[in-house]
């Protein structure tokens with residue numbers, strides 16, 4: 001049986017702003033497999049969120065999907081009607097957003113917000129949905145679940161709210177949960193609690209999870225495979241061990257170098273020099289070329305194609321391609 | 335909740351007391367008595383009048399009497415309409431003003447909010463452009479100009495609606511339109527911008543990501559949030575309607591409170607001026623109180639109990 005759950009193929013998404021077309025996602029292709037935790041990592045603005053907003057068809061003006069396809073359980077999401085799409089959102093595919101403080105509606109009771117997807121998609125009665133909501137809250141370890149149903153979001157701490165959002169996301173037992181930086185807005189101790197919780201739930205429910213993050217630490221803790229994005233494109237895709245021990249792309253290498261070492265006083269990242277590209281009028285060639293230590297002439301002229309490095313490992317860099325003039329330096333590293 | 339209501343009630347009483355005192359002092363510091371205009375009045379007659387209305391008492395005694403009267407809901411006699419009390423003037427005038435004002439508020443909410451919703455939903459399309467044009471027009475035209483315009487078109491030229499009085503329901507149409515024109519525009523604009531702001535919020539994207547219907551997203555998640563700023567302006571808006579109605583009642587010759595007030599001023603009918611001021615102040619305070627309660631109901635983040 002095919003174990004591909006979500007398959008993104010040549011996805012292009014642009015925002016038509018008053019200064020021009022911003023190409024937020026360009027030619028992105030990869031799969032999310034059943035039951036896996038996939039990490040999607042990359043700097044701010046690399047197109048991580050926009051690719052999943054495209055998959056969920058939740059892009060807001062002036063965003064538009066310009067090409068490609070997204071298949072979910074073998075069916076194209078881009079050709080579904082709005083009504084069909086609504087039946088998938090929150091039901092088969094759900095999202096957890098970055099900011100738990102703003103993702104809950106402040107004027108509606110928690111219980112009301114958790115039961116919503118159940119009533120919408122599972123046709124539960126008010127009482128059934130309430131019972132289910134209590135067990136969901138218990139599942140995400142919120143004490144006093146029954147009483148908390150009638151509380152409002154402002155009566156919860158950030159970590160508790162994120163638990164509520166997780167409860168909401170798993171309510172309908174979806175096939176896929178997209179967690180867009182679910183821990184970035186939280187304290188470090190709370191962060192690891194939330195990650196533990198999500199890993200446990202994933203084990204129990206067998207759901208696939210996509211972890212969007214710019215934190216390689218989160219990736220190391222949770223994911224089995226990783227997709228690295230830069231400048232609205234995929235740079236590298238590999239099992240998590242390969243990413244950490246055998247990175248094939250200079251950008252991935254840079255990301256790894258920017259992880260704070262344990263015991264280091266200053267926890268700030270030592271970022272890759274230079275700033276991320278503006279996708280307004282991207283120059284031809286590799287998007288990373290302006291910041292890449294290994295950049296060659298061809299890098300600035302032509303987009304590198306993917307080179308298969310291992311069974312599940314591929315990377316888009318001229319250094320790996322047989323066409324590149326001299327790549328001995330990099331070959332040794334692989 | 336109860337504590338909050340009690341606290342608000344006490345502060346309302348204090349505010350009322352301050353208003354009463356200031357109004358009283360102002361009225362008595364204006365030179366010229368109520369009978370000054372009637373020059374021909376012989377001194378002994380004037381003395382008799384002053385005595386009759388206790389105007390020769392020391393100021394503090396007049397003040398104590400006046401406050402005592404208010405506590406018994408007695409605003410005293412009118413100096414000019416002999417034999418009429420201020421209470422009677424209010425009882426005859428307020429229903430008219432209240433109907434015009436109440437209808438206006440209804441019209442403002444029932445037209446202004448839906449117009450704002452349509453404009454927000456159809457942002458940058460022709461529906462939005464029409465609403466925005468009308469709203470800008472409505473905000474720039476003062477109510478008395480609108481009233482005159484309406485009178486000219488619908489009474490004088492088309493002869494469809496009466497130009498004064500409220501003998502039939504038709505008489506209410508023009509005053510209500512003139513009175514609510516500005517506020518409809520204001521509320522429509524506010525609803526539009528407030529909704530557009532709400533649409534951008536994370537919880538709206540979340541609601542969409544949960545697969546809810548557009549209807550639920552708009553009315554359950556969106557509108558309740560978008561209404562919060564509208565409720566906060568309702569207090570001042572009602573105040574505006576009240577004062578605006580003075581002019582409108584005059585233009586359409588409605589036998590409401592506004593007419594009595596304006597006459598009271600030109601007649602130096604002090605008890606009438608004071609009485610109506612005190613009455614309106616009390617009315618307004620109660621309205622603002624109600625608005626606050628609605629506000630607390632809409633927004634659970636406002637803790638009614640421990641707000642000072």
Ligand SMILES: Nc1ncnc2c1ncn2[C@@H]1O[C@H](COP(=O)(O)OP(=O)(O)OP(=O)(O)O)[C@@H](O)[C@H]1O
Nearest residue numbers: 015017022024043044045046047048049050051062
């Ligand atoms: N509403 C919008 N209008 C114009 N451009 C947008 C809009 N939303 C996103 N973009 C552009 O799309 C690009 C990708 O954004 P995206 O949110 O996917 O980045 P990200 O990888 O999720 O970054 P972050 O880590 O900051 O969340 C950015 O360059 C951004 O400028």
Ligand code: SF4
Nearest residue numbers: 286289292299317318
């Ligand atoms: S293609 Fe060239 S510029 Fe791009 S990452 Fe590889 S070496 Fe660097």
Ligand SMILES: [Mg+2]
Nearest residue numbers: 048049050180
């Ligand atoms: Mg993002």
